[in-house]
Amino acid sequence: MTSLSSSLSSEQRAILALWYEINASLSAYHKLISAFGSAEQAWSASFSAWKELGVHRAHLQRHEQPEQTLASIDKIEQALIAKQYQLVFADQSEFPLQLLQIYDPPPLLFYRGNINRLQQAQIAMVGSRKPTAHAQKTTFDIAQYLAQTGYVITSGLAMGVDKCAHLGALAQADSDYQGRTVGVMGTGIDVYYPNHHDKLFAQIIEQGGCIISELLPHTQPHKHTFPRRNRLVAGLSLATIVTEATIKSGSLITARLTSEQGKQVFAIPSHIDNKNAEGCHHLIREGATLIYHPEQVLSDVNAQLNFPQKKPTPAKSTNLDKEDNLHQSAVADRLPLTNSLSTRLPLTIKVPEHLSCIYELLDWQGQDLDALLMSSKLAAPQLIGQLMELELLGAIEVQGGRYLRL
Numbered sequence: 001m002t003s004l005s006s007s008l009s010s011e012q013r014a015i016l017a018l019w020y021e022i023n024a025s026l027s028a029y030h031k032l033i034s035a036f037g038s039a040e041q042a043w044s045a046s047f048s049a050w051k052e053l054g055v056h057r058a059h060l061q062r063h064e065q066p067e068q069t070l071a072s073i074d075k076i077e078q079a080l081i082a083k084q085y086q087l088v089f090a091d092q093s094e095f096p097l098q099l100l101q102i103y104d105p106p107p108l109l110f111y112r113g114n115i116n117r118l119q120q121a122q123i124a125m126v127g128s129r130k131p132t133a134h135a136q137k138t139t140f141d142i143a144q145y146l147a148q149t150g151y152v153i154t155s156g157l158a159m160g161v162d163k164c165a166h167l168g169a170l171a172q173a174d175s176d177y178q179g180r181t182v183g184v185m186g187t188g189i190d191v192y193y194p195n196h197h198d199k200l201f202a203q204i205i206e207q208g209g210c211i212i213s214e215l216l217p218h219t220q221p222h223k224h225t226f227p228r229r230n231r232l233v234a235g236l237s238l239a240t241i242v243t244e245a246t247i248k249s250g251s252l253i254t255a256r257l258t259s260e261q262g263k264q265v266f267a268i269p270s271h272i273d274n275k276n277a278e279g280c281h282h283l284i285r286e287g288a289t290l291i292y293h294p295e296q297v298l299s300d301v302n303a304q305l306n307f308p309q310k311k312p313t314p315a316k317s318t319n320l321d322k323e324d325n326l327h328q329s330a331v332a333d334r335l336p337l338t339n340s341l342s343t344r345l346p347l348t349i350k351v352p353e354h355l356s357c358i359y360e361l362l363d364w365q366g367q368d369l370d371a372l373l374m375s376s377k378l379a380a381p382q383l384i385g386q387l388m389e390l391e392l393l394g395a396i397e398v399q400g401g402r403y404l405r406l
Contacts, residue, residue: 022217090106110215124237140244153180154236185215233254355389364405
């Protein structure tokens with residue numbers, strides 16, 4: 001892909017200069033633009049003019065050192081020319097329009113990968129950094145299913161649910177549906193966080209997805225940068241799905257921002273003893289839509305967008321990236337439910353009556369064989385036989401010697 005910004009205009013350099021001097025402060029940036037009318041005029045304004053506006057002292061100090069600002073811009077431009085990353089500004093056609101509609105839109109986005117993903121219909125998937133095995137599989141399967149319908153899966157590149165969502169979206173055999181994921185960073189575009197996710201970042205880019213950041217290169221992770229990331233995840237997406245989250249999870253911030261933006265929040269329930277799902281249960285009490293199958297998401301989101309409703313068909317759709325209206329065409333040509341999803345989503349499992357007693361003893365955290373022998377009162381051969389039947393049905397699985405529901 002050709003660079004959008006290998007040669008920056010004077011206004012674009014001024015935007016970068018402001019962004020550097022105010023340390024990517026959204027409030028300071030919008031205050032300066034509102035007061036002076038353009039980035040060039042704001043950057044050329046005097047120290048005293050900035051001080052009269054009540055600009056933070058640290059920003060004023062950087063504004064007094066233009067040589068450092070220019071050196072920083074030169075480094076960014078060199079990186080753009082070398083295609084280490086790319087840059088799109090809010091006034092360019094490639095900038096996602098949905099971000100211009102949020103309360104505090106960023107003036108620019110650094111990105112790597114396929115920028116066209118930002119223009120396509122997106123659904124956010126967020127949740128716990130330490131999800132249960134059940135939540136990991138559910139996240140992966142729902143992301144895969146939604147990506148097969150043509151939606152782009154957007155998440156925050158974190159451990160746990162975020163990673164499963166990205167990987168699910170990438171798990172497409174059909175080239176028309178590969179790479180349908182956007183990762184929003186809470187660091188600079190050139191900083192891997194978590195650092196062991198470098199392979200995930202590379203996979204997203206190589207398969208046609210996109211990674212973005214509004215923060216300056218080299219920005220390290222900080223507790224304040226992740227809520228900013230969450231607002232972009234919510235802003236880019238038509239709706240947000242929370243698959244599993246604690247009551248204090250940052251995913252609830254994303255859900256709140258989604259709701260404040262007038263969009264729908266979906267939450268997946270779990271059993272009442274699952275502390276990891278208390279956030280989802282709280283969201284449902286507060287009005288989030290309870291779901292247990294991705295078709296319920298499609299039904300609601302497509303209805304909001306007035307898309308035509310068609311039953312899933314096995315026919316292969318055309319190359320959706322060449323369609324002017326990507327998401328409408330994709331929804332009209334929805335693919336059938338994948339085999340893995342049809343066996344993993346909980347309400348699709350039919351447990352035979354003779355196995356129901358042992359199945360009811362199991363949970364999503366897992367129990368070892370000794371515990372099940374005590375609670376079931378069955379002989380070991382009979383218990384093992386029933387567990388094997390349940391495993392073959394796809395109703396349970398074994399992890400580390402523990403049996404758990406799917």
